[in-house]
Amino acid sequence: MNKIDKRLHFLLGKVKEECKKVKELSDFELKNKTLEFKERLNNGETTDDLLPEAFAVCCEADYRVLGMFPYDVQILGGIALHLCYLCEMNTGEGKTLTATMPLYLNGLTGKSSILVTANEYLAIRDAEEMGQVYKFLGLNVEAGVKRDTNEKINNDSKKDVYDADIVYTTHGSLGFDYLLNNLVQSKEDRFMRDFYYVIIDEADSVLLDSASMPLVISGSPRVQSNLYGITDFFVTTLVEDVHYELEDKKVWLTNKGIEYAKRYFRIENLYSKENYDFLRHIVLALRAHFLLEKDTDYVITDKGEIVLLDKSTGRKMTGMKLRGGSHQAIEEKEHLKLSQEQRSVASITYQNLFNLFPKMSGMSGTIANGKEELLEVYHKQVVVIPPNKPLARIDLPDQYFKTSEEQFDAVIQETVKRHKTGQPVLLIASLISDTEMLSKLLVQENIEHSVLNANNAFWEAEIIKEAGQKNVVTVATSMAGRGTDIRLGPGVKELGGLCVLGVGRMSNTRDERQARGRAGRQGEPGVSIFYTSLEDDVCEILGDDFLEKYIEKDKYISKRRIKRLINKAQKIKDESAVFQRKNSVDYDSVTQRQRTIMYRIRNDLLDGKSLDENVLKQIYLNNINEFAKDCKNMDDKTMYRYILDNLSYRLKELSISSTNKKDYLKQYADMAFKDKKQLLGNRFSEYCRLCTLKALDDGWIEEVDYLQQLQAAISGRSTAQRNLLYEYQREARLSFKDMEKSIKKAMIRNILLGEVSFGKDNEMIILYP
Ligand code: ADP
Numbered sequence: 142m143n144k145i146d147k148r149l150h151f152l153l154g155k156v157k158e159e160c161k162k163v164k165e166l167s168d169f170e171l172k173n174k175t176l177e178f179k180e181r182l183n184n185g186e187t188t189d190d191l192l193p194e195a196f197a198v199c200c201e202a203d204y205r206v207l208g209m210f211p212y213d214v215q216i217l218g219g220i221a222l223h224l225c226y227l228c229e230m231n232t233g234e235g236k237t238l239t240a241t242m243p244l245y246l247n248g249l250t251g252k253s254s255i256l257v258t259a260n261e262y263l264a265i266r267d268a269e270e271m272g273q274v275y276k277f278l279g280l281n282v283e284a285g286v287k288r289d290t291n292e293k294i295n296n297d298s299k300k301d302v303y304d305a306d307i308v309y310t311t312h313g314s315l316g317f318d319y320l321l322n323n324l325v326q327s328k329e330d331r332f333m334r335d336f337y338y339v340i341i342d343e344a345d346s347v348l349l350d351s352a353s354m355p356l357v358i359s360g361s362p363r364v365q366s367n368l369y370g371i372t373d374f375f376v377t378t379l380v381e382d383v384h385y386e387l388e389d390k391k392v393w394l395t396n397k398g399i400e401y402a403k404r405y406f407r408i409e410n411l412y413s414k415e416n417y418d419f420l421r422h423i424v425l426a427l428r429a430h431f432l433l434e435k436d437t438d439y440v441i442t443d444k445g446e447i448v449l450l451d452k453s454t455g456r457k458m459t460g461m462k463l464r465g466g467s468h469q470a471i472e473e474k475e476h477l478k479l480s481q482e483q484r485s486v487a488s489i490t491y492q493n494l495f496n497l498f499p500k501m502s503g504m505s506g507t508i509a510n511g512k513e514e515l516l517e518v519y520h521k522q523v524v525v526i527p528p529n530k531p532l533a534r535i536d537l538p539d540q541y542f543k544t545s546e547e548q549f550d551a552v553i554q555e556t557v558k559r560h561k562t563g564q565p566v567l568l569i570a571s572l573i574s575d576t577e578m579l580s581k582l583l584v585q586e587n588i589e590h591s592v593l594n595a596n597n598a599f600w601e602a603e604i605i606k607e608a609g610q611k612n613v614v615t616v617a618t619s620m621a622g623r624g625t626d627i628r629l630g631p632g633v634k635e636l637g638g639l640c641v642l643g644v645g646r647m648s649n650t651r652d653e654r655q656a657r658g659r660a661g662r663q664g665e666p667g668v669s670i671f672y673t674s675l676e677d678d679v680c681e682i683l684g685d686d687f688l689e690k691y692i693e694k695d696k697y698i699s700k701r702r703i704k705r706l707i708n709k710a711q712k713i714k715d716e717s718a719v720f721q722r723k724n725s726v727d728y729d730s731v732t733q734r735q736r737t738i739m740y741r742i743r744n745d746l747l748d749g750k751s752l753d754e755n756v757l758k759q760i761y762l763n764n765i766n767e768f769a770k771d772c773k774n775m776d777d778k779t780m781y782r783y784i785l786d787n788l789s790y791r792l793k794e795l796s797i798s799s800t801n802k803k804d805y806l807k808q809y810a811d812m813a814f815k816d817k818k819q820l821l822g823n824r825f826s827e828y829c830r831l832c833t834l835k836a837l838d839d840g841w842i843e844e845v846d847y848l849q850q851l852q853a854a855i856s857g858r859s860t861a862q863r864n865l866l867y868e869y870q871r872e873a874r875l876s877f878k879d880m881e882k883s884i885k886k887a888m889i890r891n892i893l894l895g896e897v898s899f900g901k902d903n904e905m906i907i908l909y910p
Contacts, residue, residue, distance in 0.1 A: 159197035174198045175279040199245040215239040218526045226524040228504040233662025248280045248306035252337035255308045259343045261286045262598035263624045268309035285310025300332035316356040320487040328747045336498045344503025355490040359483035369473040372422040392431045425470035485849045486842045493733045507651040534661025539671045541703045548674035564636040565613045569656040570644040590614035593621035638666035646673040649715040680710045731873045751826045761810045761889045769803040789813045832891035840884035
């Protein structure tokens with residue numbers, strides 16, 4: 142036993158001692174414990190001090206309210222979650238109940254305890270079911286999502302949600318709410334408290350698989366570019382390996398391609414700043430044509446809209462748009478009407494979102510596979526909790542085939558064979574197209590079945606619950622119905638339990654373990670087999686030519702070699718995903734540093750921090766110095782233009798003896814500032830604050846949008862060409878400096894040129910220049 146395990150077991154012993162005492166308490170006395178704990182926390186005890194007693198109280202409440210007393214392994218898991226480890230617990234071990242203990246303990250602090258689940262269905266279900274326990278114990282609980290995802294929740298209701306002691310929500314909602322909370326215009330509109338404790342369910346899927354897809358909030362429309370059409374056509378004239386190269390999900394122009402582009406668009410340097418827009422659009426078109434495939438990466442709806450697919454799960458990502466014009470480039474490629482390109486106004490990746498929690502923990506059935514990466518990126522340790530009952534599932538050896546035809550044939554034969562005995566069969570594939578193919582073949586065999594494509598978590602949960610009943614056949618993508626327990630129907634144990642047939646090598650072994658874990662919960666019997674072939678999606682990475690050579694009909698290839706090739710493909714794919722994720726962490730750390738600074742300043746302003754007038758004066762004087770430096774020989778016209786644009790709409794003659802134009806501007810600014818101050822009297826400070834907030838938001842939104850686009854343009858270039866990350870960081874630093882300057886200009890412009898009126902409740906209404 143290592144040090145961590147020893148500590149967990151030591152604490153388990155303490156909890157169990159307390160459990161004995163707590164059993165004797167009446168309901169009333171048990172509930173009263175919550176008040177006692179809160180008081181003790183107020184008096185200086187810590188959550189660690191209270192752990193044994195509070196866990197015992199929660200266990201007893203779990204039993205009295207839900208009829209389930211947590212198993213020892215669940216208590217161990219709960220302790221690990223409280224101590225902020227990432228916890229591997231197999232599917233079916235009861236992670237939902239496990240989480241009640243640390244959520245209760247941390248909920249006692251009055252700070253926010255949040256559980257992030259994989260989908261809305263689970264968040265609502267668990268808030269309701271587990272919620273009974275917290276309510277019984279006198280804590281309040283809320284779900285942060287609505288059943289109808291289109292239903293808008295207003296800020297007041299959101300405030301009620303996030304004020305609750307315990308919140309169940311999804312990672313998407315939490316992330317968007319965090320961004321929205323940092324876009325509000327007044328202190329009263331803020332609805333989120335500071336983050337404190339979080340448990341992430343399916344943590345590997347959130348922290349690893351979803352990590353490189355940032356959450357982006359789009360706002361005001363951007364002026365629509367007219368370059369999509371011509372760059373799209375340009376790209377269709379290119380020849381692979383002559384003008385562009387394609388490798389490992391990356392595409393870039395070769396030197397020949399660059400020369401050709403320069404001739405084609407009649408420009409001298411493709412990489413200069415003024416041609417940045419051309420470059421960006423070419424990169425977008427290249428990617429739309431050569432990296433993104435219809436029905437694999439996106440589908441086109443009846444209305445002619447592009448909906449993205451999450452490739453690893455097959456899930457439709459309705460409402461999610463690729464950033465920085467990629468969406469429009471696909472629309473152009475598919476000859477659809479271009480949707481309005483929007484600016485990104487705020488964005489964050491999950492990595493950074495969850496790193497904002499002082500206490501972060503997570504759980505999943507498969508997290509140990511990502512151990513090294515999680516330690517490196519999140520500095521988090523994985524703890525493996527043993528199962529309550531030993532695993533009885535039989536994982537039969539993988540089956541390897543040359544072609545998908547043979548592979549699907551074998552899967553169907555196995556399904557027919559097992560179905561005849563009445564054994565329930567669950568077929569799991571990574572691609573939607575494969576689930577559709579399986580369904581067709583099952584129809585040919587006259588086998589009734591349901592197909593789940595991870596489109597509707599609520600409906601799918603109902604179907605997947607039944608997947609363990611006698612005679613039932615279910616076809617699902619790996620994400621469909623996740624987190625829902627599959628119970629075995631009467632007589633199924635005797636038939637060998639649920640049979641999981643995995644179709645296709647998945648992009649990593651975690652997904653495969655997840656699929657197998659659908660069977661054999663809580664020591665029940667079950668069986669799993671994976672069917673793979675050289676035509677599996679992962680094998681693409683080996684290159685088309687290479688594969689065609691083998692898949693040609695008559696060419697013999699040994700099973701051993703097929704096996705080696707397929708497994709190698711998975712390994713490469715997994716390693717490249719790890720690399721990309723680390724890369725995205727590096728890129729995003731730049732944004733994160735900037736975001737932290739900006740949000741802090743913003744929050745201070747919202748909280749009413751007043752600006753020192755001398756500082757403001759210094760800012761406008763500096764602005765003028767900068768301006769004077771930029772135009773060495775200032776004529777009268779330029780000077781008056783500056784006044785009208787920055788200082789005052791009404792030109793006044795000042796009786797200034799000095800002939801120095803810079804001094805003249807400075808005195809003019811002093812006068813304008815004094816006038817404004819006089820006009821606003823005791824509201825001047827509030828006015829300056831609002832004007833600054835506006836300038837800050839405008840500047841930051843520009844910066845977020847620019848960084849997003851820059852990243853999109855840069856990542857199109859070959860890694861061999863330049864040190865891209867370095868370039869990105871340098872450019873990001875420069876643009877941050879530029880932003881600071883433009884914010885300082887805008888602040889003063891807003892203050893001096895803003896027009897103020899007062900509303901009904903005497904609130905300030907500002908018309909910004
Ligand atoms: P997981 O999320 O780990 O896959 P769930 O939380 O869905 O597992 O729980 C699986 C099933 O086990 C649920 O039906 C739950 O009611 C049941 N269960 C969990 N813990 C206990 C327990 N201590 N006693 C009895 N049943 C339990």
